[in-house]
Amino acid sequence: xxxxxxxxxxxxxxxxxxxxxxxxxxxxxxxxxxxxxxxxxxxxxxxxxxxxxxxxxxxxxxxxxxxxxxxxxxxxxxxxxxxxxxxxxxxxxxxxxxxxxxxxxxxxxxxx
Amino acid sequence: xxxxxxxxxxxxxxxxxxxxxxxxxxxxxxxxxxxxxxxxxxxxxxxxxxxxxxxxxxxxxxxxxxxxxxxxxxxxxxxxxxxxxxxxxxxxxxxxxxxxxxxxxxxxxxxxxxxxxxxxxxxxxxxxxxxxxxxxxxxxxxxxxx
Numbered sequence: 001x002x003x004x005x006x007x008x009x010x011x012x013x014x015x016x017x018x019x020x021x022x023x024x025x026x027x028x029x030x031x032x033x034x035x036x037x038x039x040x041x042x043x044x045x046x047x048x049x050x051x052x053x054x055x056x057x058x059x060x061x062x063x064x065x066x067x068x069x070x071x072x073x074x075x076x077x078x079x080x081x082x083x084x085x086x087x088x089x090x091x092x093x094x095x096x097x098x099x100x101x102x103x104x105x106x107x108x109x110x111x112x
Numbered sequence: 113x114x115x116x117x118x119x120x121x122x123x124x125x126x127x128x129x130x131x132x133x134x135x136x137x138x139x140x141x142x143x144x145x146x147x148x149x150x151x152x153x154x155x156x157x158x159x160x161x162x163x164x165x166x167x168x169x170x171x172x173x174x175x176x177x178x179x180x181x182x183x184x185x186x187x188x189x190x191x192x193x194x195x196x197x198x199x200x201x202x203x204x205x206x207x208x209x210x211x212x213x214x215x216x217x218x219x220x221x222x223x224x225x226x227x228x229x230x231x232x233x234x235x236x237x238x239x240x241x242x243x244x245x246x247x248x249x250x251x252x253x254x255x256x257x258x
Contacts, residue, residue: 074234078187079165081153081244090168090185 016111023107024062031100032056032064038095039066042088044076066092114257116182117166119221121150123255124164124188126218127210134206138199153191160192160199162207167250181224181256189232189248197235197245204247211251224254 036056043051050070057065068077068089079085128134128148135143138160142148147161167185174180188211190203214226229250236244 074232075236078167078232078234078246079151079163080236080246081161081163081191084151085165085167085187087167087185094168094170 012112019111020107021061023111024104027100027103027107028062028064029056029058031096031103032058032066034099035066035092035096038092039068039089042091043068044086044088050076113179114220116184116221116255116257117169119218119257120184120186120223120253120255121164121166123216123218123221123223124186124211125150127214127216128162128164128188128207131206131210134203134210137203137206142203159194160190160203162188162203163191163246164188179256181254184253184255185229186251186253187232187248188251189246191244191246193238193242193244195243197247200245200247204249207248221255221257224256225252227252 033056036054039054040051043054045051050068050073053070053073054066054068057067059065066089075083077085077087077089125148129146135141135146138147140158142160142162145157147153147157147159149161149163151163151165153161153163165187167187169182169184171182172180188207190200190207192198192200208228211226212228214223216223229252231249232246234246236246238244
């Protein structure tokens with residue numbers, strides 16, 4: 001008879017589960033701050049109000065919103081009948097995506 | 113390699129202006145002067161009108177720098193000037209019917225999918241106390257140019 005025996009010598013999964021939760025929140029927060037900063041770089045500047053009011057707001061354990069609350073932000077971003085769109089939030093979001101995915105991958109590599 | 117944005121713009125314009133039901137909406141009807149505009153609206157035209165614009169686009173590539181398609185985001189809105197947004201809902205709903213799930217070609221451009229995304233409803237205060245209303249949504253479009 002031929003038999004193969006498998007023995008678990010080290011089980012990091014129980015500890016990883018807790019750390020995964022903590023560090024996912026950290027990765028998401030860091031990404032939100034980078035996105036906020038990129039959006040500020042991308043935002044058009046006249047008086048500086050639009051750029052200065054862009055902020056990252058925590059919406060949940062793993063959920064952050066980057067908002068541009070200036071009252072005319074939507075008209076700058078989406079355009080008007082007289083002005084083409086300048087979608088600074090979308091551009092910032094696209095630019096941040098690879099960094100977020102890399103950070104998440106690196107976190108998983110560390111934990112598992 | 114040719115840019116995809118001009119082809120998609122031509123496709124949206126053709127898709128909207130070819131629809132007799134949509135062009136009959138509004139007072140005066142949208143067909144008067146064919147009031148469908150990319151990017152901005154010329155001064156002096158009547159309202160309501162349709163305004164659409166490119167927002168962002170990302171190339172999707174295979175190994176070897178081969179571009180498979182471009183993932184795009186467009187915004188398409190009905191707009192009018194006045195104290196109310198009367199009539200915009202019917203126009204925006206008809207645009208939804210025409211674009212959601214649509215595909216097609218425009219010259220060397222192929223539009224694989226057009227899918228609805230977030231809705232937009234905005235009101236802009238104009239000089240002189242008038243208001244400009246916008247109603248529509250973002251569209252996710254996958255397209256390529258051969």
